[in-house]
Amino acid sequence: MNTKNKIVTENLVLQYSDGTESLKDISLNIPANSISVLFGPAGGGKSTFLRILNRLNDLANVKQVSGKATLYSDTGELLDILAPDLDVTSLRRRVGMVFARPVVLPMSIRQNLTYGLEAAGERNKNRLNEAVDRSLRQAALWDEVKDRLDDPAVDLSGGQQQRLCIARSLALEPEVLLLDEPTSGLDPISTGKVEASLQVLKNNYTIILVPHSVQQAARAADYAAFFLQGELIEYAPGKEIFTHPTIQQTADYIEGRFG
Amino acid sequence: MQVPRIKSESLITGLIKVFGYSAILFVVLIFYFLISEGFPAITEVSFSEFLKTRWYPIEDYFGILPLLVGSLVVTVGALIIAVPIGLLTAIYIAEVASPQTKEILKPLVELLGGFPSVVLGFLGLLILSQYVRQILALPTGLSALTGALLLAGIAIPSIVSISEDALDTVPKSYRDASLALGATEWQTIWWVTLPAAKSGVLTAIMLGIGRAIGETMVVLMVTGNAPMMPTGLSTLINPTRTMTATIAAEMGEVANGSTHYHVLFFIGIVLFIITLIINVFASTFVFRRKKRSERILS
Amino acid sequence: MKPKHSPARRNRTQRLGFFFLRLVAIVAVIPIIAIIAYIVYKGAPALSWEFITGFPSDGMRSGGIWPAIVGTFFLTMLCALIVAPFGIGAAVYLSEYAPDNRWTQSIRIAIINLAGIPSVVYGLFGLGLFVIFLNLGISILAGSLTLAIMTLPVIITTTEEALRAVPQSFRVVSRSVGATQWQTVRRIVLPQALPGIMTGVILGLERAAGETAPILFTAAVFFLPGLPSSVLDPTMALPYHLYVISTQVPGMSPEIQYGTALVLLIFVLGMNLVATIIRSRARARRQW
Numbered sequence: 001m002n003t004k005n006k007i008v009t010e011n012l013v014l015q016y017s018d019g020t021e022s023l024k025d026i027s028l029n030i031p032a033n034s035i036s037v038l039f040g041p042a043g044g045g046k047s048t049f050l051r052i053l054n055r056l057n058d059l060a061n062v063k064q065v066s067g068k069a070t071l072y073s074d075t076g077e078l079l080d081i082l083a084p085d086l087d088v089t090s091l092r093r094r095v096g097m098v099f100a101r102p103v104v105l106p107m108s109i110r111q112n113l114t115y116g117l118e119a120a121g122e123r124n125k126n127r128l129n130e131a132v133d134r135s136l137r138q139a140a141l142w143d144e145v146k147d148r149l150d151d152p153a154v155d156l157s158g159g160q161q162q163r164l165c166i167a168r169s170l171a172l173e174p175e176v177l178l179l180d181e182p183t184s185g186l187d188p189i190s191t192g193k194v195e196a197s198l199q200v201l202k203n204n205y206t207i208i209l210v211p212h213s214v215q216q217a218a219r220a221a222d223y224a225a226f227f228l229q230g231e232l233i234e235y236a237p238g239k240e241i242f243t244h245p246t247i248q249q250t251a252d253y254i255e256g257r258f259g
Numbered sequence: 260m261q262v263p264r265i266k267s268e269s270l271i272t273g274l275i276k277v278f279g280y281s282a283i284l285f286v287v288l289i290f291y292f293l294i295s296e297g298f299p300a301i302t303e304v305s306f307s308e309f310l311k312t313r314w315y316p317i318e319d320y321f322g323i324l325p326l327l328v329g330s331l332v333v334t335v336g337a338l339i340i341a342v343p344i345g346l347l348t349a350i351y352i353a354e355v356a357s358p359q360t361k362e363i364l365k366p367l368v369e370l371l372g373g374f375p376s377v378v379l380g381f382l383g384l385l386i387l388s389q390y391v392r393q394i395l396a397l398p399t400g401l402s403a404l405t406g407a408l409l410l411a412g413i414a415i416p417s418i419v420s421i422s423e424d425a426l427d428t429v430p431k432s433y434r435d436a437s438l439a440l441g442a443t444e445w446q447t448i449w450w451v452t453l454p455a456a457k458s459g460v461l462t463a464i465m466l467g468i469g470r471a472i473g474e475t476m477v478v479l480m481v482t483g484n485a486p487m488m489p490t491g492l493s494t495l496i497n498p499t500r501t502m503t504a505t506i507a508a509e510m511g512e513v514a515n516g517s518t519h520y521h522v523l524f525f526i527g528i529v530l531f532i533i534t535l536i537i538n539v540f541a542s543t544f545v546f547r548r549k550k551r552s553e554r555i556l557s
Numbered sequence: 558m559k560p561k562h563s564p565a566r567r568n569r570t571q572r573l574g575f576f577f578l579r580l581v582a583i584v585a586v587i588p589i590i591a592i593i594a595y596i597v598y599k600g601a602p603a604l605s606w607e608f609i610t611g612f613p614s615d616g617m618r619s620g621g622i623w624p625a626i627v628g629t630f631f632l633t634m635l636c637a638l639i640v641a642p643f644g645i646g647a648a649v650y651l652s653e654y655a656p657d658n659r660w661t662q663s664i665r666i667a668i669i670n671l672a673g674i675p676s677v678v679y680g681l682f683g684l685g686l687f688v689i690f691l692n693l694g695i696s697i698l699a700g701s702l703t704l705a706i707m708t709l710p711v712i713i714t715t716t717e718e719a720l721r722a723v724p725q726s727f728r729v730v731s732r733s734v735g736a737t738q739w740q741t742v743r744r745i746v747l748p749q750a751l752p753g754i755m756t757g758v759i760l761g762l763e764r765a766a767g768e769t770a771p772i773l774f775t776a777a778v779f780f781l782p783g784l785p786s787s788v789l790d791p792t793m794a795l796p797y798h799l800y801v802i803s804t805q806v807p808g809m810s811p812e813i814q815y816g817t818a819l820v821l822l823i824f825v826l827g828m829n830l831v832a833t834i835i836r837s838r839a840r841a842r843r844q845w
Contacts, residue, residue: 539670
């Protein structure tokens, strides 16, 4: 099956300012329009890897990132993610991120959704409203909030807030969606809703997901990568890696022998 | 749409940086001016003259010692009263008082902190000094004691607010652990909570000292303004003069550029250095701040 | 193991101890109420329309204190206009832009030191720099500039605290949807920190309004025939006025003295009240 690649990283290494290496030599091909899952025990570097892809690590005291990371954009251009002169604000609109704890901005639901577009300079009321509409439907939240779009976002429940965060990223029509343990604080029903919407979203977006359990990884993954202490141990299609892992450490982790 | 925004972004960032550095600029400026106006004093008046005990500028007596001692006596006197009362009140508010009482007491103490010192000096002059005069049978009520009492009133709000904040910051888990071991709340306060808040309390006291030494109007109005060296126990009930009061009282009457003028600036330098030392001490006790990177990645 | 003191004895110690603490707190707090009550009691009779809006006469022994009120008002307002941009700007720099290095540390140390300098030293500085060197003379401008520098460290520290109280997660989220640093500060951080910033500014100005020493040699005069006509004129001011009429004018009626003190108190404590109201309303309306 020849799938187009969306993001390719080669020999990615990240070092913190105190010298500790968080990522060692990660080379990974993320296929387009699929769900790629990064799983493994805590401290493996999965979150750090995600934050390189949208250059959010720039905000922290990172000593050095070496290697190459390329985004194959829908417009046909190849973006060198690590380039120092890259316009990172534009990158972050193409590569959206959803965090583990739902963080809604202290504004109304509508304003949360239009925030990114307005920061990009969009002023047209029609286009903004259309984005609100579209993103809420894609995040499976429209029916629950359509009558109270101007209410404060903090009034929503945890599960609704997280779906709002997904919608907030979708409003910018990104090409890639990064999700870092998006359901870790949610009840099983909300978790199910989020997982279901991801399956629909992958048709239009490329999704990279860090799950909060191996079970979630197995449910969601088209492709899965096992991270252990900063190293990429194994990377294979989801159907294969969870049933027939080829490396012993992967098998040990999946079967719960450590974690 | 992109390009203009990037330009204005760096413009604003640059402007904000300018504001940031202005703080250093002002400290340097202050230091420079004090030194440039005060340094001539050292050349015009011999250093040994400063250490003499007679301050009478009209006849060229520039002994600073009585002023230094005056500041010291009044400040120490104020602290003897203010530290115990302030600390105990802070403990009461933070550890013992009910939430409703706390809601009333905290703003009340803050209110006192906002009082203009000239109002306190005024009341001290009209009321407190009369009492001191009657009770201690003095010719006037203007003395170091009166000054110390009022200064305590000025220092107490600082000591109370900052100590109370420090005590509040002690994690609840410390108290819970102590109580779980069978200690009473009273014992917990003295053996666990207060020691844990030690650095904050020390900061509060240092800042109280700073406020007391630096206070001008109160001491100007009630200490009698007579520069005298201490003479044993009666020092407290004698009038005295602080460095701050000296500057305030005499600056208006000096000729620009005269020796007296330079000496007053010199006293200003001494005050500046004293409070600098106190503040450096206090800031070494200040709670540590998390670095921004830790906050982002955590 | 048998404890040395019986529970009964430890409880008695605690009850006595708490009682003693309560006593001390009352001793500390009662004078505050007493002072305010007394000043109101003795000063209120003097408060008449003529007193507040009239000019002094008979060597200050009668008449009104309008010029002093106006003077303090202008000094405070001008001080606010000068100190707010610098103070808030410096705080935004320290909180949002400054790297975590030696330079930034030294700026913070400089601010802490500025905060502890006695007000009379600021008066000297103002005299040297503004009145003499910049040749502004004894004027509202010189006084306001002096007050502004004195208030600067307080504004910087309280503003920085207000900015840091805004959750870091807001900033990260804002950057992650493509907003720039300044957009994040302008659209999220500053608006959320605004009540705290306003409280800090008002409390800083409260001190500026009530201080005498900084304006002693830089702006205040005892008597002016009329109101100041420009910022380069000297002015009367409430704190200085109170000082002089209570120490240097013989035959002064206590009523006028208390009245002046009361007016100053109302001015200053009024600001305190506004700040407290802003702070508690903001706390109730917070969306985080």
